[in-house]
Amino acid sequence: MNLCSLRSSSRGNSAVAFTDKTKILVDCGISGKTALCCLADINIAPEELDAIVVTHEHIDHIRGVGVLCRKFNIPVYASEGTWYAMESEIGVIPRECIRVFSDVYFNIGDIEVHPFDIPHDAAEPCGYAFFSSGGSAAVATDMGCIDDGVLDALHGCETVLLEANHDANMLAMGNYPQHLKNRIKSRRGHLANDDAGKAAAELVKRGTKHILLGHLSRENNYPPLAYNTVKNILESEDIHLGRDVILDVAKKDDVSYCRDCAVV
Numbered sequence: 631m632n633l634c635s636l637r638s639s640s641r642g643n644s645a646v647a648f649t650d651k652t653k654i655l656v657d658c659g660i661s662g663k664t665a666l667c668c669l670a671d672i673n674i675a676p677e678e679l680d681a682i683v684v685t686h687e688h689i690d691h692i693r694g695v696g697v698l699c700r701k702f703n704i705p706v707y708a709s710e711g712t713w714y715a716m717e718s719e720i721g722v723i724p725r726e727c728i729r730v731f732s733d734v735y736f737n738i739g740d741i742e743v744h745p746f747d748i749p750h751d752a753a754e755p756c757g758y759a760f761f762s763s764g765g766s767a768a769v770a771t772d773m774g775c776i777d778d779g780v781l782d783a784l785h786g787c788e789t790v791l792l793e794a795n796h797d798a799n800m801l802a803m804g805n806y807p808q809h810l811k812n813r814i815k816s817r818r819g820h821l822a823n824d825d826a827g828k829a830a831a832e833l834v835k836r837g838t839k840h841i842l843l844g845h846l847s848r849e850n851n852y853p854p855l856a857y858n859t860v861k862n863i864l865e866s867e868d869i870h871l872g873r874d875v876i877l878d879v880a881k882k883d884d885v886s887y888c889r890d891c892a893v894v
């Protein structure tokens with residue numbers, strides 16, 4: 631089971647979960663063209679994609695969904711609420727490509743997909759955990775907090791792409807208008823670095839071996855700050871990098887992605 635972040639920031643997000651047989655794009659918040667470049671970099675042809683699963687309707691997650699779906703006839707999976715909220719944004723897509731899930735899990739090829747609720751200010755947002763005979767991985771971003779439901783959904787996932795959106799002090803001192811600051815730091819907004827650190831410690835105690843920090847704010851965070859904040863919290867819990875867990879930061883907008891690949 632592999633999880634590779636193609637792009638990850640508050641500007642645009644996309645990742646791919648894949649086995650030898652099955653390839654699932656998680657969100658496409660970048661242009662279709664950029665997504666194709668990113669996929670080519672990891673030797674995945676768009677024709678190989680079995681599905682696009684969408685977490686929620688915010689533009690940094692759906693920008694290229696319609697284009698890719700129409701061009702390559704790729705089924706798009708989303709919760710009912712997300713479908714309603716994003717339909718007008720992604721344009722007309724073939725009827726047979728619309729997949730609204732309501733079950734607790736479903737199968738795409740040899741991957742079992744478990745959507746789970748996330749606390750975020752969207753219509754019906756979710757994260758996804760992926761299980762195959764070769765391991766497990768999950769995408770858990772766009773969360774104002776980590777609740778028990780999220781922790782349960784991620785229990786034992788070997789690789790987790792975890793949100794570390796902002797540094798609380800940078801957000802407080804920054805130029806954003808107050809209403810936006812309030813939205814970001816609310817329980818349905820985005821996860822701060824120190825909350826990501828606490829979540830990371832819980833995940834490691836529950837079996838996670840590789841944490842990839844993502845969805846970093848361009849204005850209110852720096853990769854080394856996110857990394858070190860999470861590292862310090864892990865070490866304060868006697869969790870050591872290398873020995874107990876591998877910690878990485880997903881690249882934001884660079885053109886090289888290989889170091890983002892988290893292979894289980």
Ligand SMILES: [Zn+2]
Binds near residue numbers: 686688750752772
């Ligand atoms: Zn969002």
Ligand SMILES: [Zn+2]
Binds near residue numbers: 640643688691845
């Ligand atoms: Zn987002």
